[in-house]
Amino acid sequence: xxxxxxxxxxxxxxxxxxxxxxxxxxxxxxxxxxxxxxxxxxxxxxxxxxxxxxxxxxxxxxxxxxxxxxxxxxxxxxxxxxxxxxxxxxxxxxxxxxxxxxxxxxxxxxxxxxxxxxxxxxxxxxxxxxxxxxxxxxxxxxxxxxxxxxxxxxxxxxxxxxxxxxxxxxxxxxxxxxxxxxxxxxxxxxxxxxxxxxxxxxxxxxxxxxxxxxxxxxxxxxxxxxxxxxxxxxxxxxxxxxxxxxxxxxxxxxxxxxxxxxxxxxxxxxxxxxxxxxxxxxx
Numbered sequence: 599x600x601x602x603x604x605x606x607x608x609x610x611x612x613x614x615x616x617x618x619x620x621x622x623x624x625x626x627x628x629x630x631x632x633x634x635x636x637x638x639x640x641x642x643x644x645x646x647x648x649x650x651x652x653x654x655x656x657x658x659x660x661x662x663x664x665x666x667x668x669x670x671x672x673x674x675x676x677x678x679x680x681x682x683x684x685x686x687x688x689x690x691x692x693x694x695x696x697x698x699x700x701x702x703x704x705x706x707x708x709x710x711x712x713x714x715x716x717x718x719x720x721x722x723x724x725x726x727x728x729x730x731x732x733x734x735x736x737x738x739x740x741x742x743x744x745x746x747x748x749x750x751x752x753x754x755x756x757x758x759x760x761x762x763x764x765x766x767x768x769x770x771x772x773x774x775x776x777x778x779x780x781x782x783x784x785x786x787x788x789x790x791x792x793x794x795x796x797x798x799x800x801x802x803x804x805x806x807x808x809x810x811x812x813x814x815x816x817x818x819x820x821x822x823x824x825x826x827x828x829x830x831x832x833x834x835x836x837x838x839x840x841x842x843x844x845x846x847x848x849x850x851x852x853x854x855x856x857x858x859x860x861x862x863x864x865x866x867x868x869x870x871x872x873x874x875x876x877x878x879x880x881x
Contacts, residue, residue, distance in 0.1 A: 610627065610632070611632060612632050612635060613632060613635050613636045613639050615639065615785060615786045616635050616636075616638075616639050616783070616784070616785055617783070617784045618630060618635075618782065618783055619781070619782050619783070619784070620731035620732075620735070620782035620783070621731070623732070623735075625739055626735050626739075628739075629735055629738045629739055629742070629799060629803065630735070633802075634798075634799060634802050634803065635783075637798055637802045637838075637841060638783070638785070638790060638794065638795060638798045638799065638802075639785045640837070640841065641791075641794040641797075641798050641834060641837065641838065642785040642786075642788075642790050642791060642794055643785065643786070644837060645791075645794065645830060645833065645834055645837070646785075646788065646790075646791055646794070648830055649776055649791055649793070649794075649830065652776065652824075652826055652827050652830060653776065653777060655824075655826070656777075656823055659823075659859065669858055669859050669861075669862050670862060671862055671863075672862070672863065672866070675825070675863070675865075675866045678865055678866050678869045679865045679866070683869065683872065684872070685868055685871070685872040685873075685875040686847055686872060686873050686874070686875070688850065688876055688877070689813070689814055689850060691768045691812075691813050691814075692718075692768065692816065692850060692876050694717050695717050695718050696717060697716040697717050697718075698716060698717060698718040698719070698720060699711055699714060699716050699718075699719055699720070699767075700719070700720040700721075700722050700726065700772070701719075701720075701721070701722060701726055702721075702722055702726045702727040702728075702733075702737070703721050703722065703723060703727055703733070703736075703737030703738075703740055703741060704733075704736075704737070704740065705736075705740045705743075705749065705751045706751045706753075706760055708721060708740050708741065708744050708749065709744070709749060709750070709751055709760045709761065709762060710760065711767065712744060712762055712763075712766040712767050712769065713762060713763045713766060713767075714767060716767050717767060717768060718767055718768045718769075718770055719766075719767040719768070719769055719770070720770045720771070720772055720818050721737075721741055721769060721770070721771050721772070722772045723737060723771070723772060723773050723774055723792075723796040724772050724773065724774050724775060724820050724821075725820070729774065729778070729780070729792065731782045734780070734782075734795075734796070738799045738800060738803070741769075741771065741800060741804065742803050742804060744762065744769065745769070745804045745807050745808055745811070746807060747762060747811075749761070749762060768813060768816065769808075769813070769816065770816040770817060770818050770852070771796070771797075771800050771816070771817050771818070772817065772818035772819075772820055772854075773792070773793045773794075773795075773796030773797040773800075773817065773819075773820075774792035774793050774795075774796050774820075775792075775793060775820045775821030775822075776791070776793050776821065776822075776827055776830075777821065778791075778792040778793065779791060779792055780792040780795050783795060794834065797817065797834070797838075798838065800815070801815050801838050801842075801849070802838075802842070805842060805844055805848070805849075806842070806844070809844070809848070814848055814849070814850060815848065815849050815850075816849075816850045816851070816852075816876065817849065817850070817851040817852070818851070818852050818853075818854060818879070819831055819851050819852070819853045819854065820854045820856065821854070821856055821857070822853055822854070822855075822856075822857075822860050822867065823857050823859045823860055824859060824860065824863050824866075824867075825863045825866030825867050825869070825870050826870075828853060828866070828867040828870040828871050829870040831851065831870075831871065831874075832870050832871050832873070832874060835849045835851070835874050846873060847873045847874060849874050850874055850875070850876040851871060851874050851875065851876055852875075852876045852877050852878065852879050853867055853871065853875075853877075853878050853879070854878075854879050854880075855878055855879065855880045864878055
């Protein structure tokens with residue numbers, strides 16, 4: 599693995615085929631450890647080709663719509679829509695979600711959001727976060743510290759110290775959508791998927807601690823357009839859980855319905871994620 603020449607960590611032993619182009623600031627090396635990057639490389643090598651195929655399918659589908667085709671329910675999945683099946687039970691701390699808030703992954707925001715009198719805080723690596731190198735890696739540091747219960751922030755002007763209350767909102771994390779690569783990390787010469795990077799780093803560093811805390815690794819999945827994209831996420835979840843010796847079905851994910859195409863495949867999306875589903879959100 600090669601690092602930016604300005605990095606102070608350029609002698610660290612790191613996985614083959616992986617390069618980090620972003621500057622390694624103090625503390626970043628703990629997030630971008632050998633083991634974590636090896637985990638990310640495994641996700642990328644196993645699933646990036648399918649991700650690209652699915653993105654190409656989006657292009658074909660858009661061309662069909664541009665030519666006058668209308669979205670409709672899929673005849674080949676009618677058996678799912680009319681079938682007798684259920685999703686797995688939802689954990690206790692995700693059963694009441696009447697009030698949820700969201701915001702980017704900066705340190706003060708995370709503390710204030712988790713301290714808010716709401717049910718769920720969705721920490722966002724997607725729309726509300728500018729995906730710069732520092733924002734993304736510092737965001738992972740902030741979330742790790744929040745999960746550990748050690749996060750604090752001192753306001754540079756007010757000299758006010760922010761820290762977590764004893765009781766906090768349930769944490770969910772939204773990674774970037776399937777369409778977004780991350781130019782700062784390469785695996786075998788290709789940009790790593792932003793989705794796999796955001797999900798993988800958070801899951802790798804925090805899944806066990808979350809379970810010890812009586813909660814779990816919970817995610818929001820943005821920008822899905824069909825059930826095959828949900829199937830890919832489900833396969834990613836199974837791979838990640840197996841790699842860390844965590845039981846399958848531990849991960850829970852809510853899918854955001856943000857496209858008309860996904861609205862015609864809601865049953866199929868739930869079916870694909872049935873062991874990991876925490877519902878749908880038309881947000």
